[in-house]
Amino acid sequence: xxxxxxxxxxxxxxxxxxxxxxxxxxxxxxxxxxxxxxxxxxxxxxxxxxxxxxxxxxxxxxxxxxxxxxxxxxxxxxxxxxxxxxxxxxxxxxxxxxxxxxxxxxxxxxxxxxxxxxxxxxxxxxxxxxxxxxxxxxxxxxxxxxxxxxxxxxxxxxxxxxxxxxxxxxxxxxxxxxxxxxxxxxxxxxxxxxxxxxxxxxxxxxxxxxxxxxxxxxxxxxxxxxxxxxxxxxxxxxxxxxxxxxxxxxxxxxxxxxxxxxxxxxxxxxxxxxxxxxxxxxxxxxxxxxxxxxxxxxxxxxxxxxxxxxxxxxxxxxxxxxxx
Amino acid sequence: xxxxxxxxxxxxxxxxxxxxxxxxxxxxxxxxxxxxxxxxxxxxxxxxxxxxxxxxxxxxxxxxxxxxxxxxxxxxxxxxxxxxxxxxxxxxxxxxxxxxxxxxxxxxxxxxxxxxxxxxxxxxxxxxxxxxxxxxxxxxxxxxxxxxxxxxxxxxxxxxxxxxxxxxxxxxxxxxxxxxxxxxxxxxxxxxxxxxxxxxxxxxxxxxxxxxxxxxxxxxxxxxxxxxxxxxxxxxxxxxxxxxxxxxxxxxxxxxxxxxxxxxxxxxxxxxxxxxxxxxxxxxxxxxxxxxxxxxxxxxxxxxx
Ligand SMILES: Nc1ncnc2c1ncn2[C@@H]1O[C@H](COP(=O)(O)OP(=O)(O)O)[C@@H](O)[C@H]1O
Ligand SMILES: [Mg+2]
Numbered sequence: 076x077x078x079x080x081x082x083x084x085x086x087x088x089x090x091x092x093x094x095x096x097x098x099x100x101x102x103x104x105x106x107x108x109x110x111x112x113x114x115x116x117x118x119x120x121x122x123x124x125x126x127x128x129x130x131x132x133x134x135x136x137x138x139x140x141x142x143x144x145x146x147x148x149x150x151x152x153x154x155x156x157x158x159x160x161x162x163x164x165x166x167x168x169x170x171x172x173x174x175x176x177x178x179x180x181x182x183x184x185x186x187x188x189x190x191x192x193x194x195x196x197x198x199x200x201x202x203x204x205x206x207x208x209x210x211x212x213x214x215x216x217x218x219x220x221x222x223x224x225x226x227x228x229x230x231x232x233x234x235x236x237x238x239x240x241x242x243x244x245x246x247x248x249x250x251x252x253x254x255x256x257x258x259x260x261x262x263x264x265x266x267x268x269x270x271x272x273x274x275x276x277x278x279x280x281x282x283x284x285x286x287x288x289x290x291x292x293x294x295x296x297x298x299x300x301x302x303x304x305x306x307x308x309x310x311x312x313x314x315x316x317x318x319x320x321x322x323x324x325x326x327x328x329x330x331x332x333x334x335x336x337x338x339x340x341x342x343x344x345x346x347x348x349x350x351x352x353x354x355x356x357x358x359x360x361x362x363x364x365x366x367x368x369x370x371x372x373x374x375x376x377x378x379x380x381x382x383x384x385x386x387x388x389x390x391x392x393x394x395x396x397x398x399x
Numbered sequence: 400x401x402x403x404x405x406x407x408x409x410x411x412x413x414x415x416x417x418x419x420x421x422x423x424x425x426x427x428x429x430x431x432x433x434x435x436x437x438x439x440x441x442x443x444x445x446x447x448x449x450x451x452x453x454x455x456x457x458x459x460x461x462x463x464x465x466x467x468x469x470x471x472x473x474x475x476x477x478x479x480x481x482x483x484x485x486x487x488x489x490x491x492x493x494x495x496x497x498x499x500x501x502x503x504x505x506x507x508x509x510x511x512x513x514x515x516x517x518x519x520x521x522x523x524x525x526x527x528x529x530x531x532x533x534x535x536x537x538x539x540x541x542x543x544x545x546x547x548x549x550x551x552x553x554x555x556x557x558x559x560x561x562x563x564x565x566x567x568x569x570x571x572x573x574x575x576x577x578x579x580x581x582x583x584x585x586x587x588x589x590x591x592x593x594x595x596x597x598x599x600x601x602x603x604x605x606x607x608x609x610x611x612x613x614x615x616x617x618x619x620x621x622x623x624x625x626x627x628x629x630x631x632x633x634x635x636x637x638x639x640x641x642x643x644x645x646x647x648x649x650x651x652x653x654x655x656x657x658x659x660x661x662x663x664x665x666x667x668x669x670x671x672x673x674x675x676x677x678x679x680x681x682x683x684x685x686x687x688x689x690x691x692x693x694x695x696x697x698x699x700x701x702x703x704x
Contacts, residue, residue: 178602181620
């Protein structure tokens with residue numbers, strides 16, 4: 076029994092321009108202690124899928140249209156507000172992309188890091204303060220106990236992201252969702268933050284869902300990877316398998332467009348065309364218009380994620396047919 | 400923080416000096432003099448009056464004399480009421496205006512904040528549109544219309560409250576509402592806008608992701624930032640409310656500062672005009688300073704400088 080089991084999640088935004096199908100039938104599971112990578116171009120629905128799990132989708136215009144997310148005996152998508160609050164920030168925590176805007180500029184760092192303890196564990200302020208300092212220390216913030224009374228603007232970007240991580244880990248959650256935790260940071264800081272997440276994961280034995288648009292990050296950190304495109308999972312595999320033998324044309328294209336896949340001076344590969352407009356109804360494979368292997372069948376038939384080998388699934392009809 | 404406050408106090412001195420200078424020469428530029436309207440005054444008496452009030456001296460001399468008195472806090476004698484000094488006039492009128500202003504401020508804050516915040520929590524629903532339409536009306540209806548309207552309904556028609564006066568508590572309700580209504584409307588709109596802006600910020604999502612109750616998200620995470628526009632507005636608003644409104648004081652027969660000010664202007668009572676203008680300017684400066692301090696308390700990013 077997986078720790079978290081998401082089945083057929085659909086999240087749409089009902090906007091004036093039409094219904095934006097941001098997440099269109101996503102299913103996956105997270106095992107205890109593993110690191111699951113979710114990769115995809117910007118706009119492919121990675122954030123919305125994760126927000127859906129924690130009830131963070133702005134509603135209106137967003138709405139979860141279908142699906143279940145089983146976690147510890149409850150369905151996160153259908154539970155009461157109270158049940159959800161007891162999970163989020165306590166058993167499932169989240170770290171966001173931009174540490175400059177994700178912390179409250181009006182509150183001290185200490186107040187913010189202590190808050191989950193005060194709310195979820197009924198700690199006294201003294202206890203919470205002590206644990207906040209200890210947790211901040213464990214994520215590599217120097218002089219943590221002295222810096223509790225500082226405000227976010229007195230911290231650098233990298234330090235703020237460490238604060239975010241401390242705040243997420245202070246309750247020792249079972250799952251940490253890290254939504255592009257290093258995208259807004261300098262390259263040198265990126266590696267430190269990833270190493271930190273990895274280390275704390277081992278210490279606490281928690282599962283991590285690592286969302287990124289960068290395959291380079293996936294390779295070093297994740298056990299398993301989901302590749303998302305246009306709100307769907309198009310391929311899933313163990314990281315090593317995926318890198319050795321990417322099957323879906325989109326996965327191949329995404330890997331080829333990765334900066335580190337290129338020798339210096341060589342021109343960067345970019346996937347031709349644009350991601351589809353999610354407000355338009357789609358028939359066939361969403362990647363078909365940009366795919367060099369697309370045939371008639373791809374433009375007509377419906378796609379579904381199908382297991383093609385143990386632990387490995389693809390939504391490409393031609394891969395499923397054994398043609399690619 | 401102390402340094403910040405001292406700096407702000409010192410900054411006000413040149414501002415006040417400019418205001419004194421401008422009003423001093425502006426009131427004297429206006430056609431007519433303080434004693435022109437007096438009937439049965441011979442040339443001789445007029446000359447004597449001018450002499451008595453130092454109006455025969457060269458203008459620059461009058462100016463420096465005025466400044467000299469001002470430094471000692473003396474605003475001079477009222478030209479029209481030779482028995483009273485301007486200090487006495489303000490001392491008599493201001494407490495009344497202050498009381499009225501405080502009631503009006505309470506009305507404005509209570510109604511304005513309640514309407515604005517509850518609207519922001521349910522944007523684009525009836526609970527948003529209803530109070531905001533009301534607020535728009537509150538801004539559009541001038542108080543010289545609202546005052547008589549309230550009197551008509553609550554005093555003359557329903558006979559719940561007295562028409563005018565300023566002695567019994569019941570007499571203070573309608574003036575406070577009349578004066579506070581416009582401010583309540585502005586506060587409602589400002590607090591709605593401020594709260595909506597803050598509630599759309601990333602850090603509110605973070606707060607929700609931490610599993611906080613909606614009440615805690617609003618009260619602990621959103622309110623401080625969301626009310627900043629209201630706090631900025633409170634500086635000029637409080638000065639305006641507390642220094643009295645001529646219209647409301649006239650409608651309800653209230654012996655406040657606003658009425659003296661307008662009388663002074665009609666009568667070319669130079670010292671009374673100057674005194675009230677200066678008093679009003681000082682109030683505005685003080686309130687703006689208080690707002691800056693309050694802002695710095697609310698927003699840690701403004702505390703440097
Ligand atoms: N509040 C919203 N209103 C309308 N559309 C939205 C909203 N939030 C996200 N979307 C749409 O959902 C899609 C997926 O967005 P997102 O999950 O943020 O992508 P990713 O995280 O993969 O970059 C995008 O097309 C985006 O335009
Ligand atoms: Mg995203």
